[in-house]
Amino acid sequence: MSEAITNTSARFEGDGVVSFTTAALDAPATGLARIRVDVCALCGSDKRLLASGADVVPGHEVVGTVIESAAGAPAAGTRVVVFIPVSCGQCAACRRQQNNRCYELRGLMGWQFDGGFAEYMDVPPQCLIPVPDDIPSDVAVLALDTFGTAAHALRLGARTQPSGIEDLLVIGCGPLGLGVVAVALAMGIPKVQAWDPNGSRLALAEALGADAAPDLEGTNRHQVVAEVSGAASARASAQDLVEPGGAILALGESNEPYLMPATPRWRRTDCFTVRSFYFPPTEVDDNWELLRSQGARLRDTIMTPTRLSDLEDTFTRFVDGEYVKPYITHEETR
Structure with a gap:
């Protein structure tokens, strides 16, 4: 499947400049699952990368669909959110399912590993959390930075x-x-x-x-x-x-x-x-319930859908305050 896929991804060059590349995808690296990015929301912290430039594809508030699974990952066809800390899985915190407190944190998706301002991204299995069927993707993305x-x-x-x-x-x-x-x-x-x-x-x-x-x-x-x-x-x-x-x-x-x-x-x-950082996997089920209560209302109050190709203009409007919480989407998500 991968040999027939091309992927368009964004790069932050610094000083607010966004460039795009389109290239054929090789098979995912061993141990990684591949998802199609359905929604990737912009975050205020992304503004730092927009100004300084980034060595990886940015974007860390991601909802996608698994197209190639891997050991320990949800099956192909599963909608998922991307848990951004790439944790070791072995330390005392990870054994307690407090992966946001990992003692040997390897980095963050969209910061040290390629993120979601792209059509596809490859993700470690421990970073994929299935989305309940009753929660739309443009609400599910709020379960990460905003609600979580x-x-x-x-x-x-x-x-x-x-x-x-x-x-x-x-x-x-x-x-x-x-x-x-x-x-x-x-x-x-x-x-x-x-x-x-x-x-x-x-x-x-x-x-x-x-x-x-x-x-x-x-x-x-x-x-x-x-x-x-x-x-x-x-x-x-x-x-x-x-x-x-x-x-x-x-x-x-x-x-x-x-x-x-x-x-x-x-x-x-x-x-x-x-001072807190992100959220642990142990809180995910409770967060879905909170999202069912207020998520659609928050989406309709603050979110604006845009397209990947418009990312530089979207960031300009975001930085200027015209958009509160824009997100890129590759398909109808509601």
């Missing part, structure tokens, strides 16, 4: 609070921040507020069911604060706003160090700071 990462962080945060999370503030209403809002509502957290300096992004959080926080002033106002922007000012606000005994979920990505303030108030604040 958000749900894992909220679960960790809930473990710090004796009665769970009852009051949550989300700072930053980009795709992940909106994912945190959607997951929090699906989990039944009774008070969910959001804040973003961009009024249109804040309106999306309100459309999902969050209340708009009036401001980021004051201290000791929220039990749990999810900081999802990575901005230094937002981090500082989270450290002021969290109640004693509460928790900060540090989800925002930034190239700047995460700093603890040298102030009397902070030195006298007893709280948790939680």
